[in-house]
Amino acid sequence: MVKLSGYKFTELTFIYSSLSEPFTSKNMNKRQFLKTGGVITAATVLNPFYACTTAEKGTSKEDAAKLLTVASNQAGEFVLPALAFAPEALEPNIDKMTMEIHHGKHHAGYVRKLNAAIKGNATFEGKSLNNILATVTDADTGVRNNGGGHYNHSLYWSVMSPSGGGAPAGKLAEAINGQFGGFDKFKEAFSTAAKTRFGSGWAWLITDGKGKLSVTSTPNQDNPLMSKIVTETGTPILGIDVWEHAYYLNYQNKRGDYVANFFNVINWEAVAARLDAAEMVSKA
Numbered sequence: 001m002v003k004l005s006g007y008k009f010t011e012l013t014f015i016y017s018s019l020s021e022p023f024t025s026k027n028m029n030k031r032q033f034l035k036t037g038g039v040i041t042a043a044t045v046l047n048p049f050y051a052c053t054t055a056e057k058g059t060s061k062e063d064a065a066k067l068l069t070v071a072s073n074q075a076g077e078f079v080l081p082a083l084a085f086a087p088e089a090l091e092p093n094i095d096k097m098t099m100e101i102h103h104g105k106h107h108a109g110y111v112r113k114l115n116a117a118i119k120g121n122a123t124f125e126g127k128s129l130n131n132i133l134a135t136v137t138d139a140d141t142g143v144r145n146n147g148g149g150h151y152n153h154s155l156y157w158s159v160m161s162p163s164g165g166g167a168p169a170g171k172l173a174e175a176i177n178g179q180f181g182g183f184d185k186f187k188e189a190f191s192t193a194a195k196t197r198f199g200s201g202w203a204w205l206i207t208d209g210k211g212k213l214s215v216t217s218t219p220n221q222d223n224p225l226m227s228k229i230v231t232e233t234g235t236p237i238l239g240i241d242v243w244e245h246a247y248y249l250n251y252q253n254k255r256g257d258y259v260a261n262f263f264n265v266i267n268w269e270a271v272a273a274r275l276d277a278a279e280m281v282s283k284a
């Protein structure tokens with residue numbers, strides 16, 4: 001396995017996800033690798049949040065939008081993204097069996113049901129998931145639950161890493177310090193949102209793309225992109241799943257321990273890349 005650590009989001013290149021075997025990707029030859037300075041291009045089937053280079057695709061702003069967008073594949077269907085790490089790689093923080101069931105059964109189920117729900121539906125078919133979530137209403141139960149489920153889990157896998165943990169750096173750290181009064185206070189706010197979400201749902205760190213960060217939480221598979229459903233909207237840059245299926249095998253009823261240990265695996269570079277992308281997209 002090739003381990004990636006130096007994420008970049010510059011005018012030249014950016015990457016969103018780390019992949020377990022990136023250099024063997026059929027989508028990348030050696031010349032491309034050299035050209036991108038070790039930054040990887042990835043097929044969307046591997047990661048629904050595109051990774052790409054400006055050398056290959058459009059402008060930085062377009063790349064930023066793609067980084068934040070989950071799109072269907074060429075056949076018009078959404079696909080289950082591969083994990084960028086082995087299912088046991090997050091142990092002891094998240095156990096192998098939980099990862100296997102969570103990704104291979106729960107997330108796969110959301111993808112399958114989402115495809116079924118949008119098939120033949122003129123409002124949603126062929127749209128990016130972000131577009132779907134921005135327009136879905138509480139009348140579209142299947143699209144709401146399974147579209148949210150696909151987006152939320154795709155994000156969740158991508159903001160975790162076996163080499164994660166620690167604290168954010170750079171602009172993200174400054175933004176967190178400025179908004180919350182320090183990393184510890186952010187951690188407290190995020191953890192409280194995760195622990196106090198009644199029943200099943202998610203806690204989020206979101207941005208308005210203009211420098212403001214907020215901690216919020218949503219029930220079930222709702223998320224802050226569902227502007228016709230939730231009250232506090234924004235672009236999620238970090239999310240934690242607090243459904244019992246995310247932790248119960250290892251932690252049973254101790255949701256607080258799972259939330260605390262989630263901080264050991266947060267991929268802050270990926271969170272920072274999402275913040276940068278959201279700000280670039282919101283620029284006029």
Ligand code: MN3
Binds near residue numbers: 102106241
């Ligand atoms: Mn889940």
